[in-house]
Amino acid sequence: MGRTMEDASIGIIGMGDMGKMYAQRLSAAGWRPENYESLKQEFASQQKVTIFPNGHLVSRISDFILYSVEAGVIDRVVAQYGPSTKVGAIVGGQTSCKAPELAAFEKHLPTDVEIVSCHSLHGPKVNPKGQPLVLIQHRASDESLQFVDRILSSFGSKHVYLTGEMHDRITADTQAVTHAAFLSMGTAWQANKQFPWEISRWVGGIENVKINITLRIYSNKWHVYAGLAILNPAAKQQIRQYAESVTDLYKLMIGGHREELKKRVISAGASVFKEGQEGQDLLLKDEVLDRFSLSNRSREKSPPNSHLSLLAIVDCWSKLGIVPYDHMICSTPLFRLWLGVTEYLFRNPELLDEALDTAIDDNTFRSDDLEFTFAARAWSDCVSFGDFESYRDRFERIASYFAPRFPEASQLGNEMMKTILEKTSKS
Numbered sequence: 001m002g003r004t005m006e007d008a009s010i011g012i013i014g015m016g017d018m019g020k021m022y023a024q025r026l027s028a029a030g031w032r033p034e035n036y037e038s039l040k041q042e043f044a045s046q047q048k049v050t051i052f053p054n055g056h057l058v059s060r061i062s063d064f065i066l067y068s069v070e071a072g073v074i075d076r077v078v079a080q081y082g083p084s085t086k087v088g089a090i091v092g093g094q095t096s097c098k099a100p101e102l103a104a105f106e107k108h109l110p111t112d113v114e115i116v117s118c119h120s121l122h123g124p125k126v127n128p129k130g131q132p133l134v135l136i137q138h139r140a141s142d143e144s145l146q147f148v149d150r151i152l153s154s155f156g157s158k159h160v161y162l163t164g165e166m167h168d169r170i171t172a173d174t175q176a177v178t179h180a181a182f183l184s185m186g187t188a189w190q191a192n193k194q195f196p197w198e199i200s201r202w203v204g205g206i207e208n209v210k211i212n213i214t215l216r217i218y219s220n221k222w223h224v225y226a227g228l229a230i231l232n233p234a235a236k237q238q239i240r241q242y243a244e245s246v247t248d249l250y251k252l253m254i255g256g257h258r259e260e261l262k263k264r265v266i267s268a269g270a271s272v273f274k275e276g277q278e279g280q281d282l283l284l285k286d287e288v289l290d291r292f293s294l295s296n297r298s299r300e301k302s303p304p305n306s307h308l309s310l311l312a313i314v315d316c317w318s319k320l321g322i323v324p325y326d327h328m329i330c331s332t333p334l335f336r337l338w339l340g341v342t343e344y345l346f347r348n349p350e351l352l353d354e355a356l357d358t359a360i361d362d363n364t365f366r367s368d369d370l371e372f373t374f375a376a377r378a379w380s381d382c383v384s385f386g387d388f389e390s391y392r393d394r395f396e397r398i399a400s401y402f403a404p405r406f407p408e409a410s411q412l413g414n415e416m417m418k419t420i421l422e423k424t425s426k427s
């Protein structure tokens, strides 16, 4: 094929947050020949006006072309530029869901073009070093996989080799269900007209993580979350199970069915958190969690919370036969925090018992949990209907409620991520 690392040309179609991050890092690593800067300028200045010639130009001259566009437009964009792909080139994509991306490649790329796709499992502001980077050898020789492997090696990420189907099944859990839980928390707070950091029952410990991550998600772009949930064939079923678990547990709580609730939650916990973990460190610890509060209130001890969102994710994993630790290979920073808070509750029998008793005896969280149940079901319906515009509408309405706190929350969230990730990346 005559392709060598030294003169390889890498093209990126879609210079948004992720595309720019890739361009900067690949450029810094020297994978780009000297004409890279001018090509980047061309993207920046002509993106809006003469975007088609740029896409064709990139495809014609590049040995490895990476599509880094919104998942919802991947078919249209590959249909446009795919036929211009250089003979013998390798094509990949950065979209978060691989079924539509790979289908678009198969449909629109010439047969003499190879396909090796990828997915960095972190946002554009996270240092890629040590984070998972999925590589998918979909229609390519081993040499071509190695070629892409070496191009992307400068990120220092942990390379994970999967099929597109495996990728989508795992990320339905690590991404789509995780986001559904936090989106639902935000929806419930907004429905109850709460800013949770102003209310003492939401201050401290794992509540800080819930609040910071929820605000972090709502301060990002809606299309990233909509795309990876709506377009992933495995996500609908998994998000539906999460909503069902929330509903079932909430009914047991308001019905006062203490024993049934405990039995169900404890047996779900046993199937997810296996014996033998007792000696292992928790992913998250109090002193770390307490440092990241949006509130200026202090607290003595975590106020009791029914933790419906956490009880339900464990019930959901158990019902789907998912062992979340197996999904660490495709874990995003948010997923590790989500698993961290869940583990924090389930590996502390006193705290879990307190949550279950609170759920039955204490009315304080009833209306929060009612709105959370509605919200989980509504997000599940929204994803199942597959309507991007109604997803956008819901997302942006709630985002605007929290928007005044975004600058502070994202600064605090970044620090929290950094501190916690330094700890959890070693595990």
Ligand SMILES: NC(=O)C1=CN([C@@H]2O[C@H](COP(=O)(O)OP(=O)(O)OC[C@H]3O[C@@H](n4cnc5c(N)ncnc54)[C@H](OP(=O)(O)O)[C@@H]3O)[C@@H](O)[C@H]2O)C=CC1
Pocket (backbone or CB within 6 Å): 013, 014, 015, 016, 017, 018, 019, 047, 048, 051, 055, 068, 069, 070, 071, 073, 077, 094, 095, 096, 097, 120, 121, 122, 123, 124, 221, 223, 224, 227, 228
């Ligand atoms: N953000 C994240 O945390 C992560 C995102 N991803 C995935 O990466 C992809 C990109 O996400 P992200 O960078 O955040 O989103 P952005 O919205 O920042 O970037 C998408 C870019 O694609 C461009 N684009 C759309 N159509 C075309 C076209 N026909 N020709 C050239 N460019 C086009 C857009 O340009 P314009 O705005 O001018 O339309 C925009 O700059 C998505 O599929 C997302 O799921 C993966 C990992 C992490």
Ligand SMILES: O=C(O)C(=O)Cc1ccc(O)cc1
Pocket (backbone or CB within 6 Å): 095, 096, 120, 121, 122, 123, 174, 175, 224, 228, 332, 333, 334, 335
């Ligand atoms: O960590 C998360 O879940 C994020 O929200 C950032 C993100 C979004 C999309 C991806 O495909 C990968 C990471």
